[in-house]
Amino acid sequence: MKTLTAQMSxxxxxxxxxxxxxxxxxxxxVRWxxxxxxxxxxxxxxxxxxxxxxxxxxxxxxxxxxSRDPDDDSTPVLLIAAVEVREREGGAA
Known part of the structure; x- marks a missing residue:
């Protein structure tokens, strides 16, 4: 089954x-x-x-x-998470 990437930031x-x-x-x-x-x-x-x-x-x-500005290490860090996902059987819950 084909996988895709999900990211969270x-x-x-x-x-x-x-x-x-x-x-x-x-x-x-989805947003929190x-x-x-x-x-x-x-x-x-x-x-x-x-x-x-x-x-x-x-x-x-x-x-x-x-970072929003990779050349300035004093700017806030942006965290990014990633995971491989696949479509659920039956689609959305």
């Missing part, structure tokens, strides 16, 4: 989880309107199910850091 005010669909103008997205805490794995699993996806067998979340 925060701008310091909200968390967004989205499934990357290259070539599409709108990506399936809170700066913290980081959405739990269970919250992420439920959000993916709402969008019609599930974590691919054997996949795990990985985290990376980014």
């Amino acid at each position: 925060s701008d310091g005010r909200t968390w967004r989880l989205y499934v990357v669909l290259f070539g599409e103008s709108g990506w399936p997205t 309107e809170r700066p913290g805490p980081v959405p739990t794995v269970a919250e992420r699993r439920r959000a993916l199910a709402e969008l019609g996806y599930e974590v691919a067998s054997g996949a795990g979340w990985s985290w990376s850091e980014d």
